[in-house]
Amino acid sequence: MNIKRANELMPIGKTGGGATATVVDLFCGIGGLTHGLLLAGLNVLAGIDLDLSCRHAYEYNNGSARFICADLSSLSPAVIAALYPADGIRVLVGCAPCQPFSKYTKRYRKGEQNGGRENDDWQCDNKWRLIYSFSDIVEHIRPEIVSIENVPELATEKVFADFHCALLRLGYNVSHSVAYCPDYGVSQNRRRLVLLASLFGNLSLIKPIHNDGNYPTVRECIGDLPHVVAGAENTEDKLHSASELSPINLRRIRSSVPGGTWHDWDDSLQLKCHKKSTGQTYTSIYGRMTWDAPSPTITTQFFGYGNGRFGHPEQDRALTLREGALLQSFPPDYSFVDPEWAFNRRKVGVHIGNAVPVELGRAIGESIKIHISEANVNEQQ
Ligand SMILES: C[S@@+](CC[C@H](N)C(=O)[O-])C[C@H]1O[C@@H](n2cnc3c(N)ncnc32)[C@H](O)[C@@H]1O
Secondary structure, three states, X not given: OOOOOHHHOOOOOEOOOOOEEEEEEEOOOOOHHHHXXXXXXXXXXXXXXXXXXXXXXXXXXXXOOEEEEOOOXXXXXXXXXXXXXXXXXXXXXXXXXXXXXXXXXXXXXXXXOOOOOOOOOOOHHHHHHHHHHHHHHXXXXXXXXXXXXXXXXXXXXXXXXXXXXXHHHOOOEEEEEEXXXXXXXXXEOOEEEEEEEEXXXXXXXXXXXXXXXXXXXXXXXXXXXXXXXXXXXXXXXXXOOEXXXXXXXXXXXXXXXXXXXXXXXXXXXXXXXXXXXXXXXXXXXXXXXXXXXXXXXXXXXXOOHHHOOOEOOOOOOEOOHHHHHHHOOOOOOXXXXXXXXXXXXXXXXXXXXXXXXXXXXXXXXXXXXXXXXXXHHHHHO
């Protein structure tokens, strides 16, 4: 892995052709996207998110980028506009919460993960509005460059079509594609929708820099970390400790082979839901990942063995938070926990699983930089 701390880098701000570009990151979380943009050499001014527990990781690891705690559904766009300098190229990026669009939550909503019952507490409508909030902010500020990142399923939703139309109406050139994260150096088979829009002309995601002959593997990413026992606390690195396993789950993981399924288990270990016809298709839960391929998608629950194929390839335990962070391509020394705050394992896991993989963020940043420098060349001709 190519690892550099963003605060060791001078955000160049000035791109190839001389124009100064500055970035504001909406829904910034703990800064996966911001960190990647900084590594690409863009100057990120600030990130905005309503979850104050993201502040430490966001600011500690990301140079002078400041964290603004605010609800973007009610924040005046004028406040965001005022963050940019008076001249230069304004870049607005963001990754709104993606729960309403993910395959898992869609199934959950239909009741497939919930014993066939519809969920009463489904709150997605509220969250969908955040894409409309993003669109309103773009309309108000008219930044020269816009990018959003989200789950691929978003592309089929009306809210996405509306956002796309609004960008075209405002005069942007728009492209969008589904990025396969291993193509950009992430050892995780996550797929993400990346939309890029520019007032200067065509802007699209750079071509893949890896292929299936040289995708970074789980072994390369986490293979040299110290051995960990399920449930044991690791005082050297709090993040590198694994969730406790019940005796039956310990027996289950011992019966799991890398890349296999619960079908490999003895009948006595199978869950009731596995025995129902609807349960037959959930083959990846209680799975073990394989060493020599990218990992499965790191969700917000990757640190639980029963939540997906999150079993370690050879140790009898689920992934640790540290391993999830590395598979999300965060640098090994990225600091996630404010020493002044109580350590909340579940919350850190959610932050890590929610993040844009840093290396995908870097690819988005590279795409923007190249585009600006080409636009400048064209202006000078
Ligand atoms: C998918 S995560 C963003 C991940 C982040 N871009 C990264 O790369 O680490 C979505 C974020 O939106 C934030 N969020 C949810 N509702 C919000 C709101 N109304 N205003 C501001 N932030 C919000 C959540 O706290 C969460 O951190």
